[in-house]
Amino acid sequence: MLLILLEGLLNKLGIIVVFVFLLSKSNFFKRYVLKEKLSLYDKIFFSFVFGGLGILFTYWGIPVHGGIANSRSIVVVAAGMLGGTAVGTGAGLIAGIHRMFVRGGPLTSFACGISTIIGGLIGGRFKKYIEEKQDKWLYGILIGIIVETIQMVIILLISRPFDEAFYLVRLIFMPMTFINAMGIGIFVILIEQIYDEQEKAGALKAQLALNIANCTLPYLRKGLNEFSAQETAEIIYKMTGSAAVAITNTEKILAHVGLGDDHHKKGDNIRTNITKRVIEEGRFMVAQERDEIDCINKNCSLKSVIVVPLKEQEKTIGTLKLYKNRENSITSSDIELAKGLGHLFSTQLELSQIDYQKELLSQSEIKALQAQIQPHFLFNALNTIVSFCRTDPNQARELLLKLSYYLRSSFKNQEDFIPLEKEIQLVEAYLSIEQARFSERLKVEYDIEPNMNIAIPPLILQPIVENAVKHGLLPKSEGGTVKISAYSENKEAIIKIKDDGVGMSKDQVQCLLDTRCKKEGVGVSNVNNRLQSIYGHKLEIDSDLGHGTAVIIRIPLKGCKKVESDISG
Template sequence: MSAIDLETGLLFILVRNMGVVVTFAYILSMTRLFKRFFYAPLSRKEKIFLVIFFGLLSASGTYLSIYIMDAYANIRAIGAVVAGFLGGPLIGVLVGTVGGIHRFTLGGFTALACAIGTMTSGLIGGLFHKSFKNQQINSKNSFYIGAVALIIEMVIVIIFSRPIELALQLVSVISLPMIIANAAGISLFVSILNNVEKENENIKAKQARLTLDIANQTINYFREGLAHGRAVKKASEIILQKTGASAVAITDREKIIAFAGKGSDHHFPGEPFLTSVTRQTINEGKVSVAKTKKEVGCPVENCPLESVVVAPLKWDGRVMGSLKLYHTERKLSKVDISLAEGISTLLSTQIQLSRLSEQAKLKTEAELKALQAQVNPHFLFNSLNTIASFTRTDPEKARELLLRLSDFFRTTLSKGHDLVSLETEIKSVRNYFFLEKARFGERLELVINIPDEYMSVMIPSFTLQPLIENAVKHGIFPKNRKGKIDLSVRSNEDIIELIVRDNGVGIPEEELKMVLKEGYGKGSGIGLSNVMARIKNIFGPEYGLTMESEENTGTEVVIKVPLQTIKREENTPWKCRL
């Protein structure tokens, strides 16, 4: 057999054996390690995995070799070089050491030289680690790097193998087939890894474009959160059209807000959701998946929905609802789950930003109204006239009234914060009521019966004072006899209710229906609708105000807020009568 025929035969067999390399490359591309390789440093466990994985690949390169002239024509360098690309010089050398030791145990006059050569190939691959991580190494570059590594291996065989004549003869026969086969194997391995990574990036880019497109088209429909059913319904139809899901549902914490797609003939808005995975998502705040019709849990026998991804909708750190993407007649993929999670995250951010914008608008309006109401000439002139009258009859009383008026204005005119302690809010109430009582004497009475433990509860600023003001102006003043206002509290687990009750003239039934509607009470201080809207925007739709009233008997307003507190700096009792 001629030298050319021998080299051709060796090359053919080595290239044929590279099928194992392709298999290893495919297995690696499917691992979670590879998916995060380009984006995060490797942990110690992941580095150990690389050494074991590519150590086996390098050793396999020896098993897949061809025995010739007391040596082995092999593809062992593929594992060492690619390990260096992925893990750096140390990983490359360690893998080369594993492959080299295995080769050394097989003996032969090139055993030591081959062991050193494999380690050198791993080191060479490691020198290009940063370039590979930055995706600057393609199949062409990696072929050249592999060829250089194999040429150096051939030189090492000549230097360290004896007799030298046999080493030269061996290299003349195996060098070209080994250089081509190993370089091609390295190039093929890198090509597979790069193609998988590019495909992953394309999928992520497509998801990102789709998610942003959905966000842009639905932004106007979530300005009111989940409260506006028709708007949410329209948003669900857009999501259905864009994602290709079989059906889309949007829920709050208890019921379906909107449903679009297959199954809409029996999945109706307003009904409680039945899927256990939805409850799991609401409770845990994580994406949940139902992969079978049984897990979906629809009681309608012919319901076409067979799988669902449920992703949480969050704002203010709380789960307020869920987005559900249903599918029929096919299994859920990781892409479906990732897409649902991406859309829900963007929608949550969208709702949060809308709520913050509305909250800022309401706060500005509340502060402006508070400013206008409290510097109302009638209130100011009446207070000053009262103080003036006391300067003659009771100077000490006049002094106290002046201090109260000053403190009242300081509180109401300060910018403050969205939330203040109940103690601060009650202080403002007491100052206001003290000034009004100075004018009307025993006609007014305020009883505050709130245990000291609740004084650190946080509530929106300008919450209680408007209610007391409304009770005085519209409940007590129209009476011709003594009026009383009670301020009390009750709590239930993580909810606190502040109750403002008066024995005034009450509110007619028709007017009572309008009091909490937007815009009612404009021009007369902070309307109660504004107070309720601010509470809902800060804490969520399940909080706010409720009112009950009976003509000639009185009115009761209940403020419902979450029980969240701050540490108090003072410890004074708050049971008092004014």
């Protein structure tokens, strides 16, 4: 009898797995799983969906000595693990009450109904706990074993006569526990595949955003106008497959490409209220239905949209809009793509306002400083941030702030001199991103003397620190430490960047300081020339091949610019 029961449950589990697999591939179900927060309607709707499946699996069970061997607990526990306590309990109540009063198996009807409700509650309570775990399917199996064990205990406590209940439990405990626990584990695996697909889609969107930013850079570097907006919108339209792409300033439509161009016309006043709200509030907004877009043309074929602000100096100067021609079709990856483009475009527009001729001493300095923000660094930084988005959202947010500060500070310095504190902060932002990428391979130490309130030329330290990391520490498999010190000595401010990396030969040091050398180090040679022209001091480089490098900057305190600052080291 035990083997027959096990075989029957296995056959039904196979059909359930196929059903769940097909369900996991539907866009409707994926949108539910990937929602960050369920609405009240979502919770009620999916409580009935999973509760209905629980009823179906009850009818589909195998009658055994006054009980029913079934897989009802799989969907009820899964409901809680996906939708939280409310959905799990709701599904448990629907399937459990049905088991109590409608379906046969009188010996265990009431006990199984109670255990079904408890199973949904347990699944919901464990949702947040297992979200932080790696092997979630193992925890799904464990929860399944716990729920089935509780059900058997409840049967023994409530069902009468006890002898028949005990006989039934002995007969169904092992096969039901094994089958249903495995079913829950398989369900969790299939759901995790949805999240994995979402992560891969997010990585592709990040790559797409970088490709678009690269293609639009020549236009947006000329500022936000009808020409640059039209070229940019056409590039985005071709590369993203959106139903329409639009770019506005704070008053007018600068470009609209795709559906709706019969009434969303270049030069017209902004026509959608959602765009006006984004400009007013300075934050992105999503409209999943045509009524939420609130276009003044009631026959507009555009059904959903993500609108992100374009900013300069934290001031909203326009919007970027990606439209779809179906309602509820804006996915989380679409949102991340639009937000990423908005951030990159804002940075590009800020760059368009910078006068490089006033910032730098010569054209060679322009090329050298532009080279500091290399495309591969930006790409690697964004990839690192993407990898933290699910595992550590707070860390991802901090890294985005660091990257934003790094980009803006690197391209926005127009003064001849800036506070040492700001230069240190730029270096800290760069190193924070590199530490996130390379983890234990890169260690950083700071030893900044308090009250070093001096001003120095911008972008003096960052090229040296970057050179120490890229060419000093990272070639070592175990990495190493870079230490940044600043102190006063003999009427001089001494700034030292020291690493315990691979070091350099005398020829390599000479090449590093020579702008004519075609190898790495143009940024460092630029720093050396600027220091020599301003202060009459060259960089001092002490390097021991195989043991590390120390670079010293000497700035005379006599006549040195003082600044007000609250730097404390």
